[in-house]
Amino acid sequence: MSQIEKKNCFIALGRFLSQFSNEQNQKDDAVWHNDLFFDSFVDLIHASQSHNGWFTPEQVYHAVQSWAKALTEDNLNQWLSRYDFSTVQPKTVGLILAGNIPLVGFHDFLSVLISGHNVLVKTSSNDQHLIQFMAKYLIAVCPDMKDCITFTDGKLENFEAVIATGSNNTARYFEYYFKDKPSIIRKNRNSVAILTGNESRADLVRLGEDIFRYFGLGCRNVSKLFIPRDYDFQPFFQAIYEYKDVIFYEKYANNYDYNKAVFLMSNFTLLDNEFLTLKEDPSYASPISSLFYEYYDRLEDVQQRLENDKDQIQCVVSNGLTPNSIPFGKTQQPALWDYADNVDTLQFLIEI
CATH class of the missing domain: 3.40.309.10 (Aldehyde Dehydrogenase; Chain A, domain 2)
Known part of the structure; x- marks a missing residue:
């Protein structure tokens, strides 16, 4: 798949997500595959608290709306325009995702796919269902995406690079286990x-x-x-x-x-x-x-x-008291180019 095709898949996902909010779920007949996914997603949002007690509907809706606002054509174009993807040779990138807040690993998932690689995902037991649902929607919109996305319950195997998120303790294990692979290892912050x-x-x-x-x-x-x-x-x-x-x-x-x-x-x-x-x-x-x-x-x-x-x-x-400080109330509304740990994920993926 070309990057343009993948980008359009994520734009379609953003339009799908834009229908859901804590105030009202408003079906838009122009959104693709609502007949298959709309009611199921509402059910999943309200079932998420049974999978993880911290994932109340209000918190899940907030995460969904944040991604709906991020996955627009303008935002994706602004983000991707900074990079040259012409040298990317598709590889399989393993992801070990955290599960502390809803969809916390989705940015890594998006970055791997949009940069031209295939993704092998090991979800956290605390957030297994939301990202897999979104992957199913992407595949429904773009069937060729199926060849790019794999989820695993076991240990990661047959991958060429890895992005792993965990505690300071698990990071030491990751650093040893993945020492021979290009990697981003995220710790507590x-x-x-x-x-x-x-x-x-x-x-x-x-x-x-x-x-x-x-x-x-x-x-x-x-x-x-x-x-x-x-x-x-x-x-x-x-x-x-x-x-x-x-x-x-x-x-x-x-x-x-x-x-x-x-x-x-x-x-x-x-x-x-x-x-x-x-x-x-x-x-x-x-x-x-x-x-x-x-x-x-x-x-x-x-x-x-x-x-x-x-x-x-x-x-x-703060109110601008340090370089790159974030305005009050904006920490949980990062833009696509606001990278975790200030590590440029796309540049890493281009260079592997």
């Missing part, structure tokens, strides 16, 4: 926000989206705040009160109760609003339902700290 105290209420409400979307399980979720030493937390707590209903979700509430108890038994000083705890801590990775914070005296010190720790950081959220 976290996202932070830098506040000055001059943020508007709207900024802080949007920051709540960066904190609470997907219950904070993604590497693009803000897990730590850098704040000036005289920071007043009251505007922050007032703004994020809009997300109070998160505590009514049982899995989140259980984590809140457990982590709060652990902190208190350890005699840590906490700030608490009954659905989020804040703890002063130099670490980046805070537990679910908690947020770490750290004081700073000079912004330059924070900027240097983040530069030194860049291998641990996925996103920095």
